Amino acid sequence: MLKTALLFIITALAEILGCWLFYAWLRLEKSIWLLIPSLFSLVLFAYLLTLHPQASGRIYASYGGIYIAISLLWLRYVDSIPLQTSDWLGALICLGGASVIIMGSSQS
Template sequence: MLELVKVLGLFAITALAEIIGCYLPWLVLTQQRPVWLLIPAAVSLGLFAWLLTLHPGAAGRIYAAYGGVYVAIALIWLWRIDGVVPTRWDLVGSAVSLAGMAIIMLQPARSV
């Protein structure tokens, strides 16, 4: 169980790095924010790529499971950063994504 908590935490940090790395260029391109924001965006995406290497297991399985956590973190971002309250549909979709992540991560006799 502790392993799952660690993996979920790492997934959450990884998702934040990816979201920040994509959000900053979006601000530059659509909201006319300063171009220098592309520098921390590149650093954040580099961090994202490095964080993916820290996850235990086969890369494809990790990416698939990570997607469920990414959806949940993205909806938290929607709410806290964009100021848009997630709908019931958003929350149900996120729950389904997290259930998929749990099925992938908790499968018996998981091979690396």
């Protein structure tokens, strides 16, 4: 389960970074050259999702909970926006749901 969680964290960071770099170019008027690492990061994200042996729908469902939690950490530490109590509670609920899905898939 630890290996799966670490893989999900790396996958989420690749996805968030790829999207953020595209956003920086398009909305923050940063250099168009940011599209190159953005593309690389999003390709890495897609590749990382293929490393799981389980059915893709279950993987995407459990990944969603991890993605939400990592996105909130990105919001806090990269965008420097303080999190609210509801953010922390929502992340805990999502992580709990993702854990149930992950543990259930290991029993099949």
